Amino acid sequence: MACRRLGYDRPMDDPATIRPMRPEDADPAAEVMIGGGWGDRRKFLAFAARHAACRPFVAEVDGRIVGTGVATVNGSVGWVGMIFVDEALRGRGLGTTLTTTVMDALEAAGCRSMALLASPLGRPVYDRLGFSAEMDYRMLVAPAGGRPEEAIGVAGAIDRAADEDGASRLRAYAPADLQAILELDRAATGEDRSHLLREVVGPDETVVAVRVSGELVGFDARVPWGTHPTVAPALPDGIRLLDARRRRSAAGSDVRTAIPEVNRAGLAVLENLGWRGERGLTRMVRGAAIDWHPDAIWGQVNYAIG
Ligand SMILES: CC(C)(COP(=O)(O)OP(=O)(O)OC[C@H]1O[C@@H](n2cnc3c(N)ncnc32)[C@H](O)[C@@H]1OP(=O)(O)O)[C@@H](O)C(=O)NCCC(=O)NCCS
Incomplete structure (x- = not known):
């Protein structure tokens, strides 16, 4: 089947039917992903199935869920996420069909640009569908707790930079910050x-960076499935927000985030503070250019929404 509006062809031996995901599909869909070694996405899938800006889909064979894909409408930018196919059914065009279904939903919702974070397995599928690689993200992990001893010099430099920058301080979110x-x-x-953000921010989950003048210059929010969208245009504020997240995380646990590789200064400071780089994902885009600032991004909603 050809989709002329988007200008790509769908593979011919598509083995499954695709339909919108219902709330009761979240559990069986998550089980398929867990079986494929992709982690527990139950909470996010349940959220997507009831959240108006998300259009989640499942692929079914003989009544059994074998694949997923989620479209998220962030205004004029649409995110392609959670493209997953049961290992036994890969290489037959289903991943491509799920992706084109999500793209059609985004186009129908009026999105002029599309974005996604591609795994190495997904990358060739998205390449063929007209997405171009924009930049890599470095996934970072650090033990919970304070700054390690060897990083005190770096930490002092950050604090001085923050002071020169107008001394931002962190505090819990208040409704007037929204x-x-x-x-x-x-x-x-x-x-x-x-x-x-309207749905997830709150005093227990969200920390904000605020200058003495009262100007809000950064935030770290926690979403119900555990990840943290974190935004701060200035490096010292981004670092302090991530430091604070480490301090309030349970001892013995690991704290994770991902930042765009182009934020070289941020990466260098975080590595000095004990964060270690893990495998990366590639941000890919299609359609109208997105006017964004990668240096201001210190954490994601998740890899399906950005
Ligand atoms: C990425 C993923 C969804 C792809 O699913 P898939 O069903 O295998 O995807 P497709 O079949 O459409 O395409 C995969 C390959 O099959 C080939 N293919 C597609 N249609 C075909 C057909 N009709 N006949 C034969 N081969 C076909 C494609 O050319 C492609 O080959 P290549 O990538 O090796 O060049 C799947 O590997 C997966 O679930 N991975 C784990 C989760 C993940 O990483 N998801 C991506 C997140 S960004």
């Missing part, structure tokens, strides 16, 4: 993620 958070997020991402 508008500034939404504006900061829109400027950093070039997207409208207000549908999600």
Whole structure:
């Protein structure tokens, strides 16, 4: 089947039917992913099945869920996420069909740009569908707790930079911060993620960086499935927010985030503070250019929404 609007062809021996995901599909869909070694996505799938800006789909063979894909409408930018196919059914075009279904949903919702974070397995599928690699993200992990001894010099330099920058301090979110958070997020991402942020920010989950003047210059929010969208245009604020996340995480646990590789200064400081790089993902885009600021991004909603 050819989709002329988007200009790609669908493979011919498509083995499954695709339909919208219902709330009761979240558990069986998550089981397929766990079986394929892709981690437990149950909480996110359940959220996507009821969240208006998400259009989740499942692929079914004989009534059994064998694949997933989630479209998320962030204003004019649409995210392609959770493209997953049961290992036994790969290489037959199903991943491509799920991706084109998500792309059609985004186009129908008026998205002029599409973005995704590609794994090595997904990359060839997206290449063929007209996505181009924009930049890599480095996934980072650090033990919970404070700054390690050897990093005190670096930490001092960050604190001095923050002071020269107008001395931002961190505090818990208050409802009056919402508008500034939404504006900061829109400027950093070039997207409208207000549908999600309005739902997840709160005093127990969100820390903000605020200058003495009262200006909000960064935030770290926690979403129900455990990841943290974190935005701060200035390096000292981004580092302090990630440091604070480490301090309030349970001792013995690991803290994870991912930042765009182009933020070389940020990566160098984080590595000095004990964060270690793991495998990366590639941000790929299609359609109208997105006006965003990768240096302001210190953490994601997840890899399906950006
Ligand atoms: C990525 C993923 C979804 C791809 O699913 P898939 O069903 O195998 O995808 P497709 O079949 O459409 O394409 C995969 C390959 O099959 C080939 N193929 C597609 N249609 C075909 C057909 N009709 N006949 C034969 N081969 C076909 C494609 O050319 C492609 O080959 P290549 O990538 O080796 O060049 C799957 O590998 C997966 O679930 N991986 C784990 C999760 C993951 O990484 N997801 C991506 C997140 S960004």
